[in-house]
Amino acid sequence: MAGKPTSGRGQRDLRVRVKSARGRKLSSTRWLERQLNDPYVKKAKASGYRGRAAFKILELDDKYRFLVPGARVVDLGCAPGGWCQVAVERVNALGQKSGKKVGRVLGLDLQEVDPIPGAEIHVLDFLSEGADDTVKEWLGGPADVVMSDMAAASSGVKQVDHIRIIALCEAAAELAFDVLVPGGTFVAKVLAGGTEQGLQLLLKKRFDKVANVKPPASRADSSEKYVVAQGFRG
Structure with a gap:
């Protein structure tokens, strides 16, 4: 005997809902619920990546192809390590791709x-004096890629956070100018907010191509986007 048709959408709502708990802020409850229902969080766990951010650099590289076998990569602010994991795979740092050049990840x-x-991890403030020379020494030469998913500590004030991350990105770009090989690539996270034009002008003077992109793995409600600057002029 056929069962009665279900009402509504015809199937169960599989979304995980988190009950508020005493002492937990509503914003924390919403963050936890979003994490539990985020497909990229689940994919990261299934793939062995240390965080969902790994898919951002995967998607950027799928489009712009800068993490090639043999490339020497510097990942600034690399914790927890998801971007390094992706870079190790793509540049063949472990030498697992037969017949391909072996890259390095710092x-x-x-x-x-x-x-x-497959990655060499160091505790270093990239803003410290002589950091560029130290990086090149560790790499054994200049880098092909400098990438950063860094964000300054949140102040809770959107415009302040925007200014902080743009300043951090500009500092990362200055390091890239010192360590990149001609033709190299710089990738960094920025927050939209109105003061990023200075960064754009800075990069356009030093690179052949500068693109701004929001990869699918970047949450739609986030103001973050990524700048991909390629063809460093040296």
């Missing part, structure tokens, strides 16, 4: 980061 952060097979 991750830098202010804090200790758990080891990543």
Whole structure:
């Protein structure tokens, strides 16, 4: 005997809902609920990546092809390590792609980061004096790619956070100017907010192509986007 048709959408709502708890802010409850229902969080766990941000650099590289076998990569502010994991795979840092050049991945952060097979991780403030020379020494030469998913500590004030991350991105770009090989690539996260024009002008003077893109893995309600500057003029 056929069952009665279900009402509404005809199937269960599989979304995980989080009940508010005593002492937990509503914003924290919403963040937790979003995390539990985020397909990229689930994909990251299934793929062994340390965070959903790994898919942002994957999608950017799928489009712009800068993480090629043999490339030497510097990941600024690399914690927790998802971007390094992707870079290791793509540049063949472990030498697992037969017949392909073997690349190198250097991750830098202010804090200790758990080891990543195929990546060399160091505690270093990239803003410190002589950091560019230290990076080139560790790499054994200039870099092909400098990338950054860094964000300054949130103040809760949107415009202040915007200015902070643009300043951080400009500082990362200055390091890139010192360590990149001609033809190299710079990739960094920025927040839309009105003062990024100075960064754009800075990059357009030093690179052949500068693109602004919001990868699918970047949450739709976030103001973040990524700048991809290619063809460093040296």
